[in-house]
Amino acid sequence: MSVAASVVNLGETELQSGVVLPNIKISHATFGTLNAARSNAILMPTFYGGKHTDYEAMIGADKALDPSRYFIIAVDMMCNGLSSSPSNSDAPFSGADFPKITHWDNVHAQQKMLEQEYGIESLALVTGFSMGGQQANHWAAIFPGRVERMISWCGSAVTAPHNWVFLEGVKAGLLADPIFAKGAYTAIPEAGIRAFARIWAGWGPSQAFYRHKLHQQLGQETAADHMQEFWEPNFLAFDANDLLGMMHTWQVADIADNDIYEGDFEAACKAITAKTILMPCKTDLYFPVADNEIQASLMSNVELRPIPSDWGHIAGAPGLNPVDSAFIDNAHRELLAS
DSSP states (O other): OOOOOEEEEOOSEEOTTSOEESOOEEEEEEESOOOTTSOOEEEEEOOTTOOGGGGGGGBSTTSSBOTTTOEEEEEOOTTSSSSSOGGGOOTTSSGGGSOOOOHHHHHHHHHHHHHHHHOOOOBSEEEEETHHHHHHHHHHHHSGGGBSEEEEESOOSBOOHHHHHHHHHHHHHHHTOGGGGGGTOSSOOHHHHHHHHHHHTTTSSOHHHHHTTGGGGGTOOSHHHHIIIIIHHHHHTSOHHHHHHHHHHHHTOBTTSSTTTTTOHHHHHHTOOSEEEEEOBTTOSSSOHHHHHHHHHTOSSEEEOOBOOSSGGGGGSTTTSHHHHHHHHHHHHHHHHO
């Protein structure tokens, strides 16, 4: 359905931290055709533990994201193992020595890639799940004149303190594995990643998800099966330093933490002009509705549309649950028609 994934070399780039990487690489895949006016582009940044292929379930002729109408770019954020990451970078930036990445870095690299490769200066829509939603928020705040519409589902404009604490907990499970060796491991720190995944399993779905045994819809009979068959393989598929790199980006996410807004979150929210739908899930344990309500109260062109689901954060996982996927697709359809 898509063209083959491409990796674009952006050359020497200074990060928000001041570190200069000799050649940032951005991986992405495209669906559909860019029109002559370059006005039908939709950007979908990836999420934690996700790659561009994970969005394919949302794209198709029967979906809101129809490649016969739109030019859809699914882009890999840095540290996910496809774009520049600890696992695929050369010394002196390999492994644990890879610099800390922020969403400021992600969206600026994406913006440079879009202009360099496709001549795209503005986007009909920026949309994403979880950390993809965080990047969508950053796009809308940092480049308000370039984003016509924005959807953030199961995401946020800033990582809340409780969310940060949750991430510290899962990170501790990985760091406790002696094989991890402060990131200088020579073998996969499997015990640490399995602990990381098991802690995560208590936060990704909601209490109601387990109470109603909704994991059985995914083919896992028991809660233990869900941990072992759903969460552990997902994280074992990633390099440990990549997992921590993405986590740092998540923990420091804040649309106001830059030279434009200098920490003024209200000003950053008010600067967003894109027609926006914020779509938290009502049972999400780390991107709760209340945090999105705060953001929405500071924006002028926004609808808060919670996902009425018992699946928790994973209600937003592309294509995972047909009912929630249809709700998310409908929001995209309505916003694109507006």
